[in-house]
Amino acid sequence: MDNADILVGIASYNNAKTIGHVVKAVDAGLAKYFPEKRALIVNSDGGSKDGTPDIVRSATHDHAAIFLSHPVYPIHRISMPYNGIPGKGSAFRALFRTAVELNAEACCVVDADLRSITPEWIELLLSPVIRKGFDFVAPLYSRHKYDGTITNSIVYPVTRTLYGRRVRQPIGGEFGFSGKMAEFYVSQDVWESHVARFGVDIWMTTEAIANDFKVCQTFLGAKIHDPKDPGSDLADMLLQVVATLFNLTEKHYEKWKDERGSSDVPTFGFRYHVGLESVKVNAEKMLGIFRAGLKDLRGIWLDIIGPGDLGEIESLGSLTDGEFRFPAGLWARIVYDYVLAYHKKVMSPEHLIRSLVPLYLGKTASFVMEAENMEQEGAEAEIEKLCLEFENKKDYLVTNWK
Amino acid sequence: MENFMELLLQPLRDFGITILQFVPNLLAMLIIFIAGFLFSRLIKLFFLRIFRIINFDSWCDKAGLTAIIRKGDIWSKPSDVFGSIIYGFLIILFLVIGLSALRLPTIDNLIAQFFLYIPRAFSALVILIAGYVFAGFISRAVLITAVNSGYHYAKILAEAVRLLLIVLILAMSLEQLQIAPGIVIAAFSIVFGGIILALAIAFGIGGIDAAKRIINSGEPERPEQPKQNNEKKNDKEREAEYL
Numbered sequence: 001m002d003n004a005d006i007l008v009g010i011a012s013y014n015n016a017k018t019i020g021h022v023v024k025a026v027d028a029g030l031a032k033y034f035p036e037k038r039a040l041i042v043n044s045d046g047g048s049k050d051g052t053p054d055i056v057r058s059a060t061h062d063h064a065a066i067f068l069s070h071p072v073y074p075i076h077r078i079s080m081p082y083n084g085i086p087g088k089g090s091a092f093r094a095l096f097r098t099a100v101e102l103n104a105e106a107c108c109v110v111d112a113d114l115r116s117i118t119p120e121w122i123e124l125l126l127s128p129v130i131r132k133g134f135d136f137v138a139p140l141y142s143r144h145k146y147d148g149t150i151t152n153s154i155v156y157p158v159t160r161t162l163y164g165r166r167v168r169q170p171i172g173g174e175f176g177f178s179g180k181m182a183e184f185y186v187s188q189d190v191w192e193s194h195v196a197r198f199g200v201d202i203w204m205t206t207e208a209i210a211n212d213f214k215v216c217q218t219f220l221g222a223k224i225h226d227p228k229d230p231g232s233d234l235a236d237m238l239l240q241v242v243a244t245l246f247n248l249t250e251k252h253y254e255k256w257k258d259e260r261g262s263s264d265v266p267t268f269g270f271r272y273h274v275g276l277e278s279v280k281v282n283a284e285k286m287l288g289i290f291r292a293g294l295k296d297l298r299g300i301w302l303d304i305i306g307p308g309d310l311g312e313i314e315s316l317g318s319l320t321d322g323e324f325r326f327p328a329g330l331w332a333r334i335v336y337d338y339v340l341a342y343h344k345k346v347m348s349p350e351h352l353i354r355s356l357v358p359l360y361l362g363k364t365a366s367f368v369m370e371a372e373n374m375e376q377e378g379a380e381a382e383i384e385k386l387c388l389e390f391e392n393k394k395d396y397l398v399t400n401w402k
Numbered sequence: 403m404e405n406f407m408e409l410l411l412q413p414l415r416d417f418g419i420t421i422l423q424f425v426p427n428l429l430a431m432l433i434i435f436i437a438g439f440l441f442s443r444l445i446k447l448f449f450l451r452i453f454r455i456i457n458f459d460s461w462c463d464k465a466g467l468t469a470i471i472r473k474g475d476i477w478s479k480p481s482d483v484f485g486s487i488i489y490g491f492l493i494i495l496f497l498v499i500g501l502s503a504l505r506l507p508t509i510d511n512l513i514a515q516f517f518l519y520i521p522r523a524f525s526a527l528v529i530l531i532a533g534y535v536f537a538g539f540i541s542r543a544v545l546i547t548a549v550n551s552g553y554h555y556a557k558i559l560a561e562a563v564r565l566l567l568i569v570l571i572l573a574m575s576l577e578q579l580q581i582a583p584g585i586v587i588a589a590f591s592i593v594f595g596g597i598i599l600a601l602a603i604a605f606g607i608g609g610i611d612a613a614k615r616i617i618n619s620g621e622p623e624r625p626e627q628p629k630q631n632n633e634k635k636n637d638k639e640r641e642a643e644y645l
Binding site: 144146147148149150151171173198201234235237238241277278279280281285288289292293295296297300346347348350351354355357358 | 643
């Protein structure tokens, strides 16, 4: 195949259980919504040992059984291994390259472990690019109030505050993007960093916003996927995402220093309420780690956040579990102090970000307890308040950035 | 009688000749000392300026070198301390060069040994400094990882790791200096082995519960745990996602 109008990428690693469903949904979505386009489904695989690539090639879908129209062109599929550091970002890099080589007009990427994907997701991710001329489409999901805590407490508030655009799920996992955007991604030299792994999502979103590409978001409904890999450690994920976020903060200082407030980005898709699975959280365990950090990481925190905020954190440590509440303003200052410490190279980036884990768990435990009796809207309102704290305190970050 | 006088005068003449031969050497030594002193002062000032430009003091604070210096009851700035070390080293160097100008065989032997020893002393110093920074880095990594894993004795573990590394680094430095190498190796083996044994015993006694938990966590089926606050038990429940 020399050319393709649409490329749909699926990054996988041992997803034999779910990838068949994902490929069928993508295939059906392309057939139903873009029958006149030449489309290619590309599976970028990290060396699965459970036959994932075979399932990609063999998953079949009888279009005649469900659609009145047939695609003009057959929808091709390829499964290919990628090179480089094992991780989602390296898999995406191979997809971007393929998109550029095939001169694709529009692309999207979806996770291989999705259970809730429907053919409509493909339309929702690609149409803003093909029909409205957007360069980057971020996902918008209905999520449980306890899900996405790194997004809600760090990534969304920081991205929104710095760049002034309200992209609610900057690390959602599913994205649509134009061929021009893919070309931009391929041209960047970041593939030996955390971008090669979990950092790729925040990198894609931030680069799209910071480089003034046309950005929007699209409502996909609920995101349900296979239980996460038990090996995917919180500290590692936090490190990869936050290190990438902080690196981008360094890179785009000129872009964000004068930005104040934030504005919505165009949002597509029909919003509806979704019944969500219940989620279990152990706030007691989170508070245990927070208090352990308070006891043992005091010296490290002092270097990063200074004596004033450390004093406030110490006073939180003396509260009982029931009374424990992490003030939004304090959290915003702490995150900014970490951004500044990263910028000023106070210590090794890895130690710096890993030392944030107990504080993040304290903040998350506080949110879990505050939101215990709240509906989804109430929890969302709390996140909005937190974002406003970040926006109100932006001068603190700008003034201390030297 | 003439012969007798000759016998008396000859040593005096020889002594005079030796003194005459020695005086230029002595003068050369004094000139080297004075020039060396001035040169060392200049180099010290040069380094102090460089240290100020590269913000050496604040780097030492971050790397923990200031803390080491303070532990040695030295309260000057790290840049002054390192400036003085460089100055002292140069003074010793010029002292040795000056003494070599005397051309005395005994001193020449000592100087040869001194110069042979300099690379060893230098590498021992490098091992000490790099090792201290490395031990601090590893100890901090252990501390943060242990805290994030919810390990109760994180600080003790991190300090134990630091202690082990410092013992190892000291042994390496002493071995490099060739100071009683046999004793150093024996002492290192005893101390290092002793620390490991002490840790093993301490973990064995203090970590019975932790060990039980670790062993139990590997079993295929675990007994029902009591329900905890904020943790709902339900077969359909899943873990919260971070991202």
